Amino acid sequence: MAEETQPRGEGKVTAELKGSTPDQVWPFLSDLCNIHKWLPTLDTCHLVEGVPGQPGLVRCVASTTNGNDSDPLKLKWVNERLLMMDPSEKCFSYEVLDNNVGIKSCVATIRVMPMNDGDGKMVGCMIEWSFVSDPVEGSGLQDMRSFLDFRLQAVAKNIGSAIQEASG
Secondary structure: OOOOOOOOEEEEEEEEEEOOOHHHHHHHHHOHHHHHHOOOOOOEEEEEEOOOOOOOOEEEEEEEEEOOOOOOEEEEEEEEEEEEEEOOOOEEEEEEEEEOOOOOOEEEEEEEEEEEOOOOOEEEEEEEEEEEEOOOOOOOHHHHHHHHHHHHHHHHHHHHHHHHHHHO
């Protein structure tokens, strides 16, 4: 009997940074091996191989989570390979490689775009995190969206705070 497989899922989440321009936000996001500075749920993010900012770069992101009584702390890690980085369009794409969190296949794109008011005046920017992923065992597409949204909101808040501190 053939094993049933769930279809690949697609989704995206967004975060707004009012008062910050894409040019201000992009350097924080494009520094791929320092995302842990803006996402407190990560303990570390480090270069595994490749050249920073160049396709082929592999980074490892990891965090420690609460486990159970027999294994109170559990290290969760994901290796990700940069597929494309376009500073002029302020976007990059990566794919998930080896990991211990159950992701079989995932390609994601992060993009920073201007956010305009009704009159066309720029009032800030938006970060969009889109993905195409096989389902993670025990989770659905909405779980993936919620997981990414929580992290993106934290990243946006922390980058926005860093920009405000630097400018004022």
